[in-house]
Amino acid sequence: xxxxxxxxxxxxxxxxxxxxxxxxxxxxxxxxxxxxxxxxxxxxxxxxxxxxxxxxxxxxxxxxxxxxxxxxxxxxxxxxxxxxxxxxxxxxxxxxxxxxxxxxxxxxxxxxxxxxxxxxxxxxxxxxxxxxxxxxxxxxxxxxxxxxxxx
Amino acid sequence: xxxxxxxxxxxxxxxxxxxxxxxxxxxxxxxxxxxxxxxxxxxxxxxxxxxxxxxxxxxxxxxxxxxxxxxxxxxxxxxxxxxxxxxxxxxxxxxxxxxxxxxxxxxxxxxxxxxxxxxxxxxxxxxxxxxxxxxxxxxxxxxxxxxxxxx
DNA sequence: GCGAATGGTTTCATAATGCAACCACTAGGC
DNA sequence: GCCTAGTGGTTGCATTATGAAACCATTCGC
Numbered sequence: 001x002x003x004x005x006x007x008x009x010x011x012x013x014x015x016x017x018x019x020x021x022x023x024x025x026x027x028x029x030x031x032x033x034x035x036x037x038x039x040x041x042x043x044x045x046x047x048x049x050x051x052x053x054x055x056x057x058x059x060x061x062x063x064x065x066x067x068x069x070x071x072x073x074x075x076x077x078x079x080x081x082x083x084x085x086x087x088x089x090x091x092x093x094x095x096x097x098x099x100x101x102x103x104x105x106x107x108x109x110x111x112x113x114x115x116x117x118x119x120x121x122x123x124x125x126x127x128x129x130x131x132x133x134x135x136x137x138x139x140x141x142x143x144x145x146x147x148x149x150x151x
Numbered sequence: 152x153x154x155x156x157x158x159x160x161x162x163x164x165x166x167x168x169x170x171x172x173x174x175x176x177x178x179x180x181x182x183x184x185x186x187x188x189x190x191x192x193x194x195x196x197x198x199x200x201x202x203x204x205x206x207x208x209x210x211x212x213x214x215x216x217x218x219x220x221x222x223x224x225x226x227x228x229x230x231x232x233x234x235x236x237x238x239x240x241x242x243x244x245x246x247x248x249x250x251x252x253x254x255x256x257x258x259x260x261x262x263x264x265x266x267x268x269x270x271x272x273x274x275x276x277x278x279x280x281x282x283x284x285x286x287x288x289x290x291x292x293x294x295x296x297x298x299x300x301x302x
Numbered sequence: 303g304c305g306a307a308t309g310g311t312t313t314c315a316t317a318a319t320g321c322a323a324c325c326a327c328t329a330g331g332c
Numbered sequence: 333g334c335c336t337a338g339t340g341g342t343t344g345c346a347t348t349a350t351g352a353a354a355c356c357a358t359t360c361g362c
């Protein structure tokens with residue numbers, strides 16, 4: 001049988017994350033939500049995707065606690081989709097994807113937009129990973145450790 | 152017609168990134184490659200996915216310059232799949248996904264593994280985004296700016 | 303040279319995507 | 333209150349991707 005393999009219960013946090021936000025449309029929905037989009041039609045217009053697909057994704061994002069539905073801010077009888085704390089926490093992932101894309105997924109000079117610091121309008125630095133005591137870490141300086149205690 | 156929408160040519164770096172590495176299996180392949188996996192059967196065993204799917208993903212990753220095939224390190228006639236510089240640059244994305252997953256995709260106490268600094272065995276810090284002049288930035292402190300000059 | 307492992311490809315069933323049509327409800331003009 | 337446009341979906345159907353299993357050519361260990 002060709003049931004699609006689900007990573008929901010994977011032990012690896014990366015696999016879990018991918019199962020919740022590893023879909024292209026979902027990620028772009030979160031991106032637009034971070035940029036202020038709130039309404040169904042707003043997402044549809046910006047993303048240009050079919051309404052049934054959008055409906056499916058929004059339902060999943062709400063079910064996973066990344067978006068919530070609340071009464072529309074403009075006082076109408078409709079609903080707004082707004083990011084929860086969990087949804088806002090996707091920000092570093094978004095920035096990492098953006099920086100990788102800027103550097104590696106465009107021809108030189110092709111990319112026409114950058115993430116900048118609002119105060120100075122200067123491009124932000126590359127994301128940096130640091131140890132508990134503040135040293136800058138790269139891939140080789142890290143490893144995955146299992147907390148094998150039975151807790 | 153129901154052709155699957157392609158984000159390959161999207162102007163947004165996030166969309167581009169998702170089209171190259173936004174697939175769950177691809178991301179997990181890169182994860183395992185970072186942890187030292189090199190051979191087809193090694194990926195297949197660790198990931199437990201069908202061989203045809205693995206073959207498709209590996210081909211795409213090679214085509215996108217994230218992996219390269221080179222003569223096997225053990226001297227056999229087989230090939231190794233190894234990360235390119237572009238592939239190794241996915242590291243921050245991986246860390247961001249892992250940290251989000253650890254914090255938001257597990258029940259309390261359920262997650263049994265952490266990314267640690269190899270030197271001290273202490274968990275690493277959360278990824279941090281800084282401005283050019285060193286200030287710590289969160290989502291609201293940033294915006295996307297278009298370099299509207301025709302270069 | 304022989305059996306097993308490696309690294310795939312092929313076949314076919316099932317699941318997801320996406321366009322288009324349809325529909326209930328809301329908003330706003332008058 | 334009535335009519336029309338817009339919002340927020342659902343349903344049906346064609347196309348595409350996923351996945352299990354079977355198959356196959358090379359290569360390895362001996």
